[in-house]
Structure formats: structure tokens, C-alpha cells
Amino acid sequence: MLGIQMPPSKFFMLFLFVIYLSISFQSSFTAAADPTYAYHVCSANFTGNSTYQTNRNLLLSSLPTNASRGNGYSSGFYNETTGQDPNKVYGLFLCRGDQTASSCQDCVTFATRDLVQRCPDGKQTIIWYDQCLLRYSNRSIFSTMDTVPYVSLLNTQNVTDRGRFNQILASLMSQVVNQAVNNSRKFATRTANFTALQTLYSLAQCTPDLSSSDCNVCLQAAIAELPNCCSGKTGAQVLIPSCIVRYEFYPFYNLSATSPPPPAPVLLPPPPPGSARGKSGISSSTIIAIVAPIAVTAVLFIVGLCYFIRKAKNKYNAVPEVNADNDITTLESLQFDFETIEVATNNFSTDNKLGEGGFGEVYKGVLPSGQEIAVKRLSRSSGQGGQEFKNEVVLVAKLQHRNLVRLLGFCLEGEEKILVYEFVPNKSLDYFLYAQSPKNNNNWIGQDATR
Template identity: 50%
Template sequence: MNSCFAIFLSLSLSLSLSFFFVFVQNFSAEAAPTYIGHFCPHISLFTPNSTYESNLNTVLSSLSSNATNSINGFANATAGQNPPDQAHGLFLCRGDVSTSTCSDCMATGKQDILRRCRNQRVAVIWYDECMLRYDNRSFFSLMETKPTITWANSSNITNPTRFAQVLGQTMDKIAARASNSGSGKKIAVEEVNLTGLQTLYTLAQCTLDMTTFDCNWCLRVMISNLRQDKQGGRSFSLTCGVRFELFPFYNASAVAVPTPPPPQLPRPPSPGTRLKRKSNKSTIITIAITIPVGGVMVFLFLTCYLLRRKGKKTYVIFKGKSGANELTTVESLQFDLTTIKVATNDFSPKNKLGEGGFGEVFQGRLPNGQEIAVKRLSQSSRQGDEEFKNEVLLVAKLQHKNLVRLLGFCLEGDEKLLAYEFVPNKSLDYFLFDPQKSNQLIWPLRYKIVYGIARGMLYLHQDSRLRIIHRDLKCSNILLDNEMNPKISDFGMARIFGVDQTQASTNKIVGTFGYMSPEYAMHGRYSVKSDVYSFGVLLLEIICGKKNGFYHQFDGGEYLARYAWNQWKDGTPLKVVDPAIVDSNSKDQVLQCLHICLLCIQEDPAIRPTMATVVLMLTSNSITLPSPRHPAFFVQSRLRGVGIPMKGLESDQSTHRTKPLSTNNLSITELYPR
């Protein structure tokens, strides 16, 4: 009897201790989130008690407050007015954790990130329960797959071939579900039975500011980082993350997809119903005859409608990386010509916004009230069917806040129309080169525009799923929205590059004189560095408030770039700067931008910075910039027979071949985050 009591007491103590340790483990998990890793690129530091530190503390306090009340486990915040000292931050909690766990994780992260990334302007920290990041640049809604933190379980899978297949299929499924999640959280989980004793648990999640396309793309990149021969692994970036294990690591009920209610079976009819049915027999017969006849008529109508639509179906063909033709339908973006005519009041002159070498642009309003800008290509436009289809394909695939958004197109008869989002403040040249309106462009606003253009170009060159060379970057192709945010437009001349492709050539030189790089204008060679050159000229115009050919009309052969270089070389760079933007607060930043501009317009494309480096130089005060040397200059060729005729050139200054006049041997080291 005593031995039985002793055994019972021993078991009771063991169970009590087990429950105690489980409770302690769960309590500590609530109190201390599980640290995974952090990233501090060490590209820019802030000084203690600086404006940036004050703005950063404001952002972190705001995020910490939001975490206590956040339903979706996500929030972002911004503090500060001037871009160099602005602080931007966000947090994302794992979609299955409670509000209290999310709040605890955020509170820990707020202290931890400042300790691990001391005085850093850019930082991110990951935990099992949440992710926290901040930056001195605006990164909201930008899909970023680097930096990435990846981890794999040390235990191997016994049957790696089958496991890799199941894991791949499951991850594809939850990536699609998370991207299209309508629950307010871009998260999806899935459990799959591998054997009688093993279950695969998977999770995928994106930040809530990601579009469906960007979320899906980000998750696919993270999935490709996973080791498929291990029993667990995870891969996280700044905007998404994936994880799999052979044990449950999330609360499935918190992210479960609601199941639809079961169908209700009809109740058996009562005797009264039987009598009623008998009396309504004639009605049933009538309905039985009418419905098939009506169905046949509807079927014939739909058949005729679909055949008509099939005749209008438009496809876009482009070359993929393998060189094979890839057929992509864009019918979902197609507008009827009648819809466009109604929206623009039949292309009324009162709705006309402007025109160029391509044709005219009209303001319109769709039936749902949305305002649009319709680009109507003229029959004599140099943008033919190929360029038209190219622009539709490119812009439809690109999603970035600094790129104009394509809403649809129309290709009927002789009409080629593109419908874009309406950008109310016209183009940059409308303000920049007008003596009165240019005064509205104070330096902080110009810097905001410069930075936005640089971010948009970086997206085209590096961050989008396609590498795009714009080939016609200029002031008139920079549109300004109601908050004066820049949006790059006009992709009719753009070209797709393969992932590993660095340069291409063409015999058809298109673009605008003065913005074209020397290697493109003279030899038809273009690359991302061609766009960098155009960006440099554009930046110079923004700093000076004058067109590139301004001084040419007074002193034959001297363009803005030559004038700027001469003033820089003579130690008087402020002479070239628009007087309206120079004051004691902005002088250093203006001169830094002028320095960057001169680096971008070097003759040798190999020594020009990339757009990633340009963005880094624009946002960092601690980087020492290389000294610029004699850049590439152009004068209008007086011999029309020099070189190949510039076919297809759209120019507001010249349509003749241009000739480089200078060479240099400048070398520059690319700057990368560490």
C-alpha cells in the first residue's frame, strides 16, 4: 500500500514539474522573443543628439505604441521633414502571434536594435515572433529581397527526393495563398502528412504594404534559398519570409482559412406542400418549357459576344532569357475605343494636356470616376507597333511608387492608345524651366524629386523582376503627382535585359540629344550605365534650373555640362547652381549632388557609378566621393556625314550625329553595404 502511494506521489511530482517547466518555458517565450539575427550595413552613422536620432526615437516610439493595439501585427511610421534626417520604420509580427506577444517583441526589438546597431541610420532585426527595421530613406511598398537571413536545420532528410517534391509543391501553394490573402494579413500556413509519424509544417508571410505581385515574387526568391535536404529551414528578407519544420512552430488556429458552411439539405415536403405542387402543375410545365428556350438564347448571345471578343484579342511577344518567344496575353488591360472616347469627350481640345513627337495626351475620366491620362500615338509617330507593345508589356509588369502606372490600352484600327494614371502636376520641365514656377521648387523639394527618380531607376535596373534600360530619361518624362513625388514615364524606348546581360547594341539610335551617353550616341551600345549618364544630365538640370543646351545658344558648342565642369575645376561651383536653392542650410547637399552628377556623366561607362551607388551616395554623409575628372562633352556635328545617321531620334535640340571630344582614365570603386 505504501509502495503504491509512493509511486503515485512520484508520478504526481513528475507531472507537476513537467507542467511547471512548460509554463516557465511558455512564459519566458512571451517575455523574451527568440532572436534570429540582425543586419547593420555600416554605410552611414548618425551623431548622438542629432536631428536624425530625435526622428528615429519618435518613429520607434510610434511603432511601439501601434504594436499594443495593432490588429494585423503591422505598422509603419515616418518622422522628419528633410530627407537626409528623415526616419522611416516598420514592424511586422508573425501572423499567428497574439497582440501581447507582438507588443512584447516590438518592445524588446526597440531596445535591442539600438544596442546591436549603435548609431546606424539603417538597421533591421529579426525574431521568431517579429521583424523591426528603420532607415533614413523611404522604403514603404518597396519589395526588397536583400539582405537575406537564411538558416537550415542540421538534421538531414532520409528520403530527400520525395521530401523536396512535397516541400516544393507545398511552398508554391502557400506563396500563392499568402500573396492573395484577403484576411488583412499576408500569411499562409499548410500542414502535410509525410509518413504516419511525420508532418511537414510550412509558413509564408509578407509585409502588408506589398502588392500581390511583389509579395509572390519575394516569397519565390526566399523559397529558392531553402535547403530541401534538411528537416527544417527559414529564409527572411526585409519584406517577406518563409519557414518549414517537422514540428508545429505556429498557432494554426490563428491563421486558419475559414471553411464555408455546409450546404443545407432541403427539408422533406409536408402533405400540404404535395397538394400545392399538384395544383401548380401547369405552372411547372410552363417554366420547364421557358427555361430551356431562354437558355438557348443566352447561349447564342454569349457565343456571338465571345467570338467578337476573340477577334479583338491582343497578344504581346517578347524575347525571354532563353531566346524563345514567350506569349503573354494582356487582354485584361484592353479598353474599348468607345470607352476612351467617352472618357476624353471624343479627344476634345479642352481635355488636351500636351503633345510631343509621339502624339497627344488627353485627360479623361472613366465611368467609375477614376481620372486617366490617355496617350494617343499619331500615325506618323516614330513609336510603331513594336514600341507600343513594348511599352504595354513593360509598364504592366512594373509596380513602383516612382513609376507611372499603366491602367490599360486600346489598339483598334489606326488608333494606338495608352491609358495611364492621371498625374495632376504635369512634368518636371513644366516647373523647372519656367522663371516663375521654378521658384516653387525649393531645394528640399528638388532633392525629394532627385531621390525619387534615383529610386525608380534603381528599381528598373536591379529590384524589378526584369532588368529594364529606359533609354529616354529626361525632364519631360518625369511626372509629378499631387504631392510632387516623381514618376518616371514613357517606356516606349525601353529594353529588357537578361539577368546576366550587361550590354546590348542597336543600329537604331533613339532618344533625346543631350541626354544620350557617348557610347550609345556614337556606337549604339547601351547598358544600365547609359541610363546613369542620362540621370547625371537630368540631375545637373535640376541643380542649375536650366536646360542642357542653355549656354550653347550664347556660346556655340558650350553645353551645361561643360560650363559646370569649368566652374567646378576653377573652384567656383556655386556659380552654376540656381540661386533660388542655395542657402546656408542646403549648400553642402547641393554641392554633393553636383559632385555625384559629374561622376555620372563620365565618358567611360565602366567608371560611372551604378544607380545603387548613386542612391547610396545621395543618402550618406559619411562616404568620401571620388574626385571627378574631365567628363564627356558633346557639340553639334557640323558635318552631317559623320557617323551613322541618327534614325528615329526625337530631339528638342538636334537630329544630327554627336561626337565625343574628351577622354579620361578615371577609376572609381563601387560602394556596397557591408
């Protein structure tokens, strides 16, 4: 006896429907939880019931409603200010590039509540989650590359064949950074095969208000930290206010949102009326016998994958590195005393002055060894604390790039904050970037001395 017949095209559509249900099941399984907290930093407390607190609360209440807007940039990033000086509050959020408008809004909404609990009176605050970051400050943080404070988080498990792993990871991170810098959203993901059964997933992202060059410097600083904090670990991330990098042996981002869409399936035309359906027809019982095991297998596979990912996340152990205390040896080797700087610059003589800007003045100097240096004397009104200054010195000193002049050291005595660079005569930053000849014979230190 013949069963109910079904054309192959309908069988194919039924199979796609089963896969769709499986994916929907996965989404509902993973989307219900709150965003995964990573770290937060609070500083410079304000007075309770102050105008600044009122402005802060107004800012936090308005940010979630703009999760799908981009105010000139891509969706998933938004910045705005509330109030007037001296109580103006600058705020922004950045969602991971694979997040939908809905999931971004959920993360930002959660962050505005969570941040007030963790930092009830912080004047400068930033909080990171896996899915987004939220930040506010009493100074402008827009279109500005901030590299401190930073934190490194690592997985406690070690890789096998560390030498080969480091080579693959270095190449992968270089590729994903280059891709992010040249993307208008300043976001990119890439994968690489470590073994036949292990895939390495990576991500790089900057706030999209940064220039490509600032984004590149920020990401290069982040990946330069990986060997120091996380060498040989199966997963790690470096969180900086203006950018983040991360790698794992599991897909920690939404693969479907970061990959090109698959080609549309080709649907076969229905058979013409009256066409023969002999023994080659497929009965409904046969279809059920084929599709049911596939559907069950697909669902079990997805449940197992979700379990594996959650288990891997549970093994992730955060080890913060938000200050330079463990780099004290590096700091001691970089520190100059103020008297040496005074002698080198002839007591900051106007004849030695190279330039002046909003953050201080730059002088040419000569050390007792005969080495010429460029001395940036930061303005006392810069508002940067001593520990923040040390953190930034350590981070900048780690950067090695042919387009960056080398930082030789610093001086921190009393209210004096001084940076000492190598002196490069007749060169400017655009010379290194574009190989152009200098237009005059003025002396520059190789990067914008007035910043």
C-alpha cells in the same frame, strides 16, 4: 454504499477544464522567454548626437504602443515616420501572423531595445526574430518591395529520402505562397504529411502594404533560394525585408491561432428532477480515477512536446547569406563591360531611348551577336551601393517566371550601374499578365521601364 453521483454532462465539462488547464500550462511555459533572435543587418552609419539619431530614438519609442493597430492594414503591422528631410526616419514592424496583440507588443518592445544595442549608429537597419521583424531607414520603405539584404538560415540535420522530400516541399511551399498572396493579411501556414509520424509545417508572409503581385514576386524569390541554401535540410527559412518563408518538422507557430476554431461541444441537458439514479450512476471516486490519469498524461505530453520543440530549435544552425560573394561565378557570367553597352546603344543615343523614370533611363540596343536588348541605366542619385547592386542582380537573375522578362546581365564601372534585359518588341507587362493586345506600336521591355 453509493458514492456522490455526477451527471455525464458535468463529467464532460470537468474533462474540458482539465484540457484547458493543460493548454494554459503550455502557454505559460513557452511565453516567458524573450523573442528568438534570427539575424540583423546595419548599414550607412549616422553621426552621434545628430538630428537623425534623435528622430530614430523617437520613432523606436513610439512603435511598441501601436502593436495592436494597423494604420489601414491588419493588426501586427505598423509604419510611421519621424522628423523632416533630410533627417526623416521611416520605420515599420511586422509580427508573425499567429501572434496576439500582447505577444506582438512584447516582441516589438524587445526589438527596439535590442536593435539599439546591436546597431547603435545604423542609418538603415533591419532585425529579424522568429516572432517579428523591425526595420527603419533614411529612405521610404513603405509599400515598396525590397529584396536585399536577404539571409538564409538552415537546420543542420538532413532528411531521409531527399527526392520525395523535395517533391513534397515544393508542392507545400507553392500552396502556402499562393494562399498568402490571396490573403488580405499576406500571411498563411500549411502542413503536409511526410511520413505517418512526421508532419512538415510551412509559413509564408509579406508586409501587408505590398500589392498581391509584389508579394508574389518577393515570396517566389524567397523559395527560389531554398534549393541553393538548404536542399535536403529538415528546416530552413529565408528572410527578406519585405517577406519571409519557413518550413520545419515541428510546429514553430501557434497552431490554434492559424487553424479554424473547433466546433463548440454539444452539452447534454441535465437529467429531469427525480429521475432514477441506480447502478448506472458514476461516483466521484470513479470520476477521479478516470480523470486524474488523463490529466497527468496530458500535462506530461505537453511538457515533453515543449522539450522536443526547444531541443529542435537548439539544433537550428544559422548560416547567413547576406551578400553575393559566394555567387562570384554567376556574377562574372552576367557582367558586361561599359564599352560594349555604349556600342550597343550607339553611345546612349536619344534615338534609341525607350523611356525615362525616377530611377533612370531605358535604351534599346543591339549586341555584336545581333541580339536586341533593353538597357536600363540607373540614375547616379539612386543611392544604391555597388555591393547592394550586385546582391540585387544575383537575386533577380535567379527569378524565372513567365511574367518576368529575363535579366541578361549588368554593368558596374565607376558610378555607372546598368541592367541589361532581353528585348521584347511590342509587349508590356500588362500583356503578359492579362493577355491583352498592345494599344500602340511603341516598343517596351516587358516590365515597367520607368521604375
